[in-house]
Amino acid sequence: MIRTLISFVSLIILSTSYSALAKTKVTWSMESNADRDPIMIEKLQNAYNNSQGNYELVIEFEDNETRLTSMRTAMIGGMGPDIVETPGPSYVKEYHAAGMLENLDSYAAEFGWKDKMIPWAYSSGVFEGSLYAIPKTHESMVMLYNKTLFEENNWKVPTTLEELEDVAGKIKAKGMNVFSYGSDGWQPTHEHLVGIYLNNYAGPQAVYEAIIGEREWTDPVFVEALELLKKHMVDEGYWSGSLENYYAIGWDDFHAQFANRGAAMMTIGTWTFQATQLGIGASDDEWGWAPLPSLSSQSPDPNFMIAIGTTMSVNANGKNKDGAIDVLNWIMSNKDKVLDIAKDFEFGEMVVPLTLSSSDIPTDIAPQVQDYLSEYARITGEGNYGYCTWTFWPADPGVHIWKDMEVVWAGDISVEDFLYDHQKMWDKARKNGDTLPVPLRN
Amino acid sequence: MKIFFNKSFVAWYFVFPVAFIHLFVIGIPSLASLALCLTDWRGLGEINYIGFENFIELFDDRYLKKAIINNVIWTIAFLTVPVGIALTCAYLLTGIKRGQMFFRLAFFFPYMLASVINCQIWKYLFHPIHGLGGFFERIGWEFLAVSPFTTKSTSLFAVAFVDGWHFWGFLVVIYLTGMYQVDNHLYEAADIEGATKFQKFRYITLPMIRPVFVFSIMIIIIWSVPVFDYVYILTGGGPAYSSEVIANYMYSQAFERFDVGYSSAIGTLMFFYVMIIVAMFGLFRRAGWDI
The missing domain is CATH 3.40.190.10 (Periplasmic binding protein-like II)
Structure with a gap:
């Protein structure tokens, strides 16, 4: 009897401590690229996971064409990843019209996203007056x-x-x-x-x-x-x-x-x-x-x-919307981390349209890219x-x-x-x- | 109760699992797709009934007409070139005693390769830098330096050629199988009568393999309707819709333009076209044709 009781109590302690330790998964369906994926794992997934104890970001890489079709099918079925990555606003428009994306207005206001982003890029994710997408990368x-x-x-x-x-x-x-x-x-x-x-x-x-x-x-x-x-x-x-x-x-x-x-x-x-x-x-x-x-x-x-290469949204039917918001906010709040990822791609990928000052531009990238970033900011800033x-x-x-x-x-x-x-x-x-x-x- | 153990009923127990899977995987989605052709569905969100609007638009679509014409050209090309070459080669192979297996394997080999590999082989062969294009340019034959996949007047035939190259080995095998069924006595009798090789082919082989031959014609006509992979990989239907076919156009409408309702209307047309072909062959069989 005593042995059974001890086992039962141990089991409760173990399961309680496991659930305390276990993080809630946040899934992100991302376009795969052999050169890019390891950097995304190291500098986005692992960096985010190490930064907090509540959520575990899991990036699922897939060929873009297959990914878009399977993600769409999953979302029609009321499922799909927590973070919805699309190739641009025309896709966001379709998901938004179908009511599949979470309205991000309250989070944008709470975390001050609007002030952190280049104005035109912010407005590219606004549909019917509300924010539904954040650009993951912008380009020219x-x-x-x-x-x-x-x-x-x-x-x-x-x-x-x-x-x-x-x-x-x-x-x-x-x-x-x-x-x-x-x-x-x-x-x-x-x-x-x-x-x-x-x-x-x-x-x-x-x-x-x-x-x-x-x-x-x-x-x-x-x-x-x-x-x-x-x-x-x-x-x-x-x-x-x-x-x-x-x-x-x-x-x-x-x-x-x-x-x-x-x-x-x-x-x-x-x-x-x-x-x-x-x-x-x-x-x-x-x-x-x-x-x-x-x-x-x-x-x-x-x-x-100006152009948006990829967007990030939150799945309205996702299992972990809070986690998805937390990941997006981590990206928006960690300019240095995001710039470190973009740097590895010579600012060809993961160029989140955060407002930058000239001192933010890394010096260990190709000088041509440094020059471009300054000129781009100056000329587009002039309208x-x-x-x-x-x-x-x-x-x-x-x-x-x-x-x-x-x-x-x-x-x-x-x-x-x-x-x-x-x-x-x-x-x-x-x-x-x-x-x-x-x-x-x- | 007895009826459930009746011999003819037992057969249904074997058919049921496959029929059940077919119902969910093919039957219901097909019916849903037929229904979608009367809607403006964009692949996501609400579905609105719009009557025959998609069909009205469809009959006014010049690129669909172009795709239909290309499908007809494709079908004719496949009914002639690969069939002619396969029949000839199969017949010649029946006369080879040593090394026949090598040729059979060699002819059949492209059929075993994935379409994407076949396409890459030919794409690189005709590539203007890496392929024969570069070679022809260096020797001054510039008219041959251009890839036929990128020229409006040749793209459809170039794609059909690659698909035909992969397909004709399959026809050789089925014709060869048919030819081996022909009673050898008929050839011996013809030899005694002094028939030439061509006469034996024309008056013995061809009539005797008619069921196999007609079957091959039927599958070519049916398979030419949904032809997609070679066109999609090699040209994407271009340049300027010159190699566009119905299935590729349907794909473009559904997955590039998000016009699933319109795409379903195209699919419905394809469905009825295939049904008509199958029905025609059914009628021929009823009329006593040996097919």
């Missing part, structure tokens, strides 16, 4: 160039259309491609180029007006912008030599092409900084970056297109920012802008017809309430 488009090659040939880094076309002629005369880029493996690459031409030819103000419905996409300024893109892509073969080569070349190829002087420049997003540093950065050549050239008098000043299509376009026109651009480049339809269809899609999206948050211009 830049022009990279082979600095050594430019210096050897006395070429000037282009800042205007005339300068671009002039240097392009000289680069081609040397038997090189003007820009290294391609869409194999990621067809939406086209939208990077479309965005550049819309913002740097028509100008961010015109794009903003079209996004909010005060200007039609059929406006001549957009027609001219896309005609110029078509000329550079199809007639001039600026990207990888020809339209066909542009379609055939993927991520590794265009980085290799840039690194081995197959091309003198590259138009790409800032997510590439790490790959660039590992590619051309490891060669004898030095690389530089510049804002994308102004392509018309309607866009005279350099601007940076000179444009709009990336994957952040501000609703789903249907967002697909149309890249998928059907091929039809224009193939000469099957005119730019005018393309933009007429595009306007119809925007009208439909606006009517259905599918448009996405856009920061007000100064």
